[in-house]
Amino acid sequence: MTIALLIVFFYAIAMWLVFYKYRLLKFNIAWGVVTFWVGFHVLFLLIVFLRFYTPYTIDGHVIRQTIQIAPRLPHPTLLEEVFVAQNQKVKKGDKLYQFDRTLYAAQLEEAQANLASAQQNALILEENIVLARDSVNEARANEQFANEQVNRYSNLVPRGGAKQETLDKWNAQLAGAEAQVAEAEANLKKAQLATDAKLDGVNAQVAAAQAQVDQAVYYLDQTTIYAPEDGMIISQQARPGLVVGGFRIGAIAAFVADADPYFLATFYQEHLKFVEPGQPVEVSLDFYPGQIFTGKVKSIWEGTGQGQIKPSGRVPDFLFMSPQGRFAVEIVLDDDPALKRYPGGAHGAAAIYTGGGGEWVAVLRRINMRLYAWINFIVPFDV
Template identity: 75%
Template sequence: MTIAILILAAYAIFMWLVFYKFRWLKFNIAWGVVTFWVGIHVLFLLVVFLRFYTPFSIDGHVIRQTIQITPRLPHPTLLEEVYVAQNERVKKGDKLYQFDTTLYVAQLQEAMATLVSNRQNALSLQEDVDLAQDSRDEAVARQQYTAEQVTRYADLVPKGGAKQETLDRWNSELATATAQVAQSEANLNKAQLAVGAQIDGVNSQVVSAQAQVDQAQYYLDQTTIHAPEDGTIISQQARPGLVVGGLRIAAIAAFIADADPYFLATFYQEHLKFVKSGQPVEVALDIYPGRIFKGRVKNIWEGTGQGQILPSGFVPEFMFMKPQGRFAVEIDLDDDPALVRYPAGAHGAVAIYTGGGGGWVADLRRINLRLYSWMNFIIPFDL
């Protein structure tokens, strides 16, 4: 809009000089129509050249990675200490919050006791196998002896060498011995299965108990929250006495990371027709009025939320008059690629120079961008 007004103003001054100041031509209805027609087309061509060969956006922002500080505790837990203040810079590993550990220490001790007990039980399982094997061998030996006695008396009874009652007693003992063999074999199989219940060579009960210990240790560790990386705490609302855990799902603070910030500017889709990676860029940041920062196009985010349909049970609605989504262009600033000096959310205007349309088009856009930057000294008008 600014550059359009400047073009109209320059054209109006030129017409004033021609028709009124120097009177090179006499103004009449015909010249009025011609002047209007030429002015409109000149403005139209200039606007088209500027839009496509030097795309401009006033929607540029510094974006920083944000981590939500959310306690991961399964039970309602009291916040005891807060080690960080609002807007305070911290280093990776610094203590941020300390919660009550009483319940989680008790759970860890209980799990460790179960682990010790299960380890002892695992050691005794092989002894159970040995005892079951001995019992089976004894039962088999008794079965064999009883079977020999049955065979012996079965041969003597018909010859009158033994009584029938004796043979009947040994047959009864053979049936009992056979049942004992079957029982001892079942006990042996059960003991062997208990020994064989392993995961990667470790008894399953020991593995289960170890998992409970690891889980208890994990939640105990979560009672102390450390800084995940270098950054700044924003919106620190937690104070000692706060109870978290259980059903609480909201974060207690926002953490702005120092690493991997980037600068994004959004453009109408048609304005990016000639934009490519590596093209020069100028940025006017609102926090630095009167300054222009140089940069390069890193890449174009060729996608918007309008190009995504989320899975749901609803039929999508397509609104004919819904405004088009703007594409984001990521920009590298030459003087500070890491954006160390720029806070998250820093706003500014961006101009991309594609090289088309001649140098005068780029010059007009540079004037436009510098006017925007200098106007930041007085706009907005809140004294």
């Protein structure tokens, strides 16, 4: 809009000089129509050239990565201490919040006791195998002795050397011994099956108890929240006495990271026809009136929310969708690629110079950018 007004202004001055100041031509209806027609086309072509060869937007922002600070506690837990103030810089690993540890420390002790019991039971299972093997050996020895006795008396009874009652007695003892062998072998198999119940070579009960200990340690560790990386917490609202966990959904604070910020500017889709990564860019931030920052196009985000239909049971309603969504362009600034001195949310204008249309198109856009930068000294007008 600014460029259009400037073009109209200078064109009007030129016509005034030609027709009234120096009277190079005599103004009449014909010249009036020609003047308007030429001026309209000049304005139209300049605007088209500017829009496509030097895309411009006032919708640019510094974006900083944020991390939602959400306690991962399964039970309602009291917040005891807050170690960070509003907008205070912190380093990775610094303490942020301390929650009550009583319940989780008790759960850890219980899990450790269960682990010790499971480990002892695993040793008992090993001893049960030894006892079961001894029982099998004893039962087999009894079976062998009873079998020998049956064979002996089976030879003596027909010859009158022993009574039939004695042979019947040893036959009954042999049957009992065979049953004892079967029972002992079954007990040995059960003991072996109990011992063979393992996960990655560890007794199943011990593995389950160890998992409970690990879970208890995890939740105990979660009672202390540390800074995930360098950054700060914006708008510190969590206070001692706050209860979290259980059915609470959502974060208690937003952590703004120092690393990997970027400048994002959105453009109308048709204006990106000639834009490619690596092309020069000028940025004017409202935070720094009168200054122009140079940079380059890093990438074009080729997608908007209009390109996504969320899974649901409803048929998409396209009547209420916006006719056109803007596309975002990520820009890297030359003087501070890490954007360390720019706060998140800093707003500004950006212009991309594609190199098309001639240098005069770029000159007009540079004038536009500098007008925007200097007008920030007085806009907005509230004083």
